[in-house]
Amino acid sequence: MMYFFPRRTSWTYRSIRMKLQSLPQHFCKHCVRGYRVLLENEWMRYCFLFVCLCSVCYLLFGWIISRDSCFEWEIRTSLCNDYQNGLVAGSLCYNLCIEKSVPLSSCINRDDQFSMFRWSNILFKALNPDKHKLLEVSNPVWDGMSKADFISLLEKHFAQLLGNKDHSYLILRAFEFADFNRNNELTYAEARSMWELLQIQEFQILFIFQDNTVFPQLNSTCGSMFGYETAYQQILYNKNQSTYLESIFPNSYQWSLPDFPRRAHIALGLLEYIFATMETDNTKFYMCDFSPQNFGYNQYYEMKVTKFDGIVSETVLNKTMSTKTCEKDSDCVYGDICHSTCNLVTGKCNSIDEMYTPDFIKVCHVLQDYLLYDMPIKVKYLLSHLVADCIRMGNKMSTKTRETIAVDQNIIHDRLNEILWNELKYADNKFLTRPTKKPPVLI
Template identity: 25%
Template sequence: MTSFCFLFIWILAQTYRFLKRRPVLVVIGTSVGFTLVILSFKWGFMCSNVQPQMYVKKICMDHTNGNSVGNLCEELCQLRGITSISCQTFHMGKESVFSGHWRNNSMFFKLPKDPNRHTTLHWLDDTNKKIYPSEVDFSSMIVTNVKLRFNISVDTIDAKKMSYIHYAQKGALREVEMENVWRLLQDNEYLALLLYAKFDIFPQLVGSCGALYAVQKLHPISRYSHLMSLYDSNGEWVKRIKLSVMILDFLKQLENELPEPLHICDVKIDHFGVTRDFKKIQYLDLDSVHPLSIANQITGDGSPCKQHSDCDYFDCRSFCNLITYKCQHGVVNNNLQIVCEKIFLGWVMSGRVVIPGLLLSPRSPRVLLDLLELCANPDGESGTPRAPASKEVRDRLHKLLSHLT
C-alpha cells in the first residue's frame, strides 16, 4: 500500500472519529463519506475488480468477432489462461490497469487512455469501402510516428518488423492486425517499451491483444517508504539506501547510455520498480517519458502563459517569457533534481514534509540532508526549483550513500 493510501485512510479514520462524537453531523458526515468514496475511485485511491473484468470481456468479444489479435487473446479469453486478475490503484493515466498471472509470471495489463482516439488508419472510398495503406506506406507511417514521438530514426526494415504483432493468430486479416498495431503505436508507453527494450530500463513487454498490452510486473519501491519510515529498523534504512543508489545508477543510464537523454516528467514513487533479485531499478509508467528534444518541444511550444508554472509539463519545469507571455523555453531542471525533491526527501506541503521520502529518516546524517537539499533546490530558490542538479552533486551523493551501506 502506498504512502498516499496510508494518508487517505488515516484522514477517513479521523473524520469518522470526529463525526462519531457529534450525532448532529451524522447525516452530513454520511454525505461527505459517500462523496469521499466516489472521489477515491475517481482519483485512483480505490478500485473494483469489476472494471478489469469488463475490459477483458470487451476485448474477448472483439477477439471473437475477429477485431482483436495478439499472443494474449486466447489466454485472456480462456477460463484457465490468465488468472488472478485484479485492479490496481493509483493509475489515473491509463484507461485500465490491472494485474494477472500467466505461466507463473505476474503481469500488468494496460490499455491506452481512450484507445479510440488515434489517427485513423483507413479511409473510405466512394462506396464506403475501407481502404488501407500499402505495406510500404504503412512502414513509412511508422517511421514518421517514431521520429515525431521519440526523435529516433528507424529504417524500413525495423519499421516493417514493428508493423506486425508477434504470434498473431493464424488466419487473421492483415487489415485487422494493422489496425491493432497502429492503435498500440499511438501509445507513448507501448512505443517506448519497443524502442528501448535492449537497454533494460523498462519492464519487459509480454504481449498484447487488440489495444490491450501486458508488461512484466515489478515491485514498486513505495513499499519501502511509508508513514512509519521515521521509526524503522537499521535493516530497513540500509535497504532504502541501496534502493536510492540503484535509482542514481538508473538516472545516469537515462542520461548517458541512450540515443538521447530521456526525461521522466511525471515522477512518483510508485513509478519506480525493483526487480526480483533486488539488483536493478526500472521505470513503470512511461506515459510522460520523453527524449530531451521532445520534452523541450512540449514545454516550449509557444503556448500563452502568465507565470512559469503555466509552461511546466508535470515535473519537467520551464520558464514563461514574461515579455511575450509565451512558453518558448525548454526544460530547465533534470531527472536528478526531481528525484531528490520528490523521492529522496518526500512529499512537501507548505514548506513541511508530509510524507518522508526514501532518505528522510532520523538515521539520516546532517551531511546527507544538506546534500539532498542542494540536489533538490540547486539555486536555493524560494519557490518551485527550476534548475538542474549537477553531475558533481550526483557523484557526491552516490559516494556518500555507498559509504553509508
C-alpha cells in the same frame, strides 16, 4: 437464608431464560399475523410485490456492477470478436480468447483511461471502451499495407515523439514486436494492433526503455491491451501520511523500510535510472511528476519504475510548452516540476529551461530520506557527505555552467556507485539469488 438464596437465584435465571427463548417464537407469530393482514388488502398486495421485485433487481444490478467494475466482459468480448475477425493480433490473444487461460476477473483499478487487471505477477492494462473507440477512428493503417509503408509510418511517429534523429534501431524493434507470429511479414491485424499500442503514452515509455532493467518488462499484448511485470512493492515510501503516528514521530515512515543492504541495492537502481533517462535513443527524458511513490522494487529488491505517465521526451515537452499561452512564468508548467519561462512578446511558453534541476539532484533528496536511515557506521560519513554535496549542487546551479554541473554529477554518481557496491560485496546477498524456475512468460 444461606440455603434458599441459590435456589431463588436459579429459578430467576430459569424464568429469564425461558422468556428469552420464547421471544423469537412470539416475534415470528406477530410477523406472520401482520403479513396475513397485509395480504388481505389487494392494493397492499400489489405494493408488496412491487417492493420485492425492485429489491431483487437492485441487488442483482449491484452484484453485476460490483462483479464487472472494470468492464471485463465488454473488453474481453470486443477483443475476442476482433481477434476472430482478423482485426487485432498479439501473443496474448490466443491464451485470452481460445484457451481462455488468462482471466481478467481480478480487477485492481479503473481510471478515466484504463481498466487494470492482475494475473500472477503480470499487470494488464486495457483501454476503456469509450477510449478505444476514439483510438480506432484515427488509425491510419489499411488492409494490404506493405512493410515499407508501415516503416515509413513508424519513422514519422517516432520523429514526432523523439525528434528528427536516427531511430532505426527503435523502428526495427517496433516491426519485430509487431510481427507477433515471427514470419517476417506484417498482417493487417498486426500492423493495426501495434499502431494502437504506440498511441498509448505508457506503452511508448515501456517500449522505448525495454533494454533497461529499471523499467518493467513487457509481457504480452492483444490489440491495444498490454501486460507487463508488476513490482512487488509499488512505492519506496510515503513521507506525507497524515496520521497520528506521523504527527508524533515524523520519521515513522522509515520504520518499515528494508534493511540497509536491500536499500543499497534499490538505490543502485535509482542511480541507474538517472543515466537511462538522460540519453535513450538519442533523446532526453524528463519525469515531470517526480516522487518516491513513482518507484518500487521487485521481490529481488531491484528498483522498478512503477508510474510512467509523468515521463515525457524533451521533444514532446518542448512542443507542449510552445502551444501553451501564458502571461507569466507560472503559466508555463507541465506536471509538477517541469517549468519554463513565458515569452511576453509572443504570449507563448519557451522551451524547457537549460537550468532545469537535473533528476539526479531529485534522486539525492530521495536517497537522503531512504538510504541514510539506520545505515552502518563505516559508510555513514562518506554516504551522508556525498548526498549532501549532491543536494548543495542543486542550490549552486545558477553559478555554474551546464558542463560543470554534468562533471560534478558524474563524479558524485560514480562515487556513490562504488561505495554501495563495495558494501554489498560483504553483506548477506541471499535476496539477490533468483530461483531456477522462471515465471510464465507469454511472449
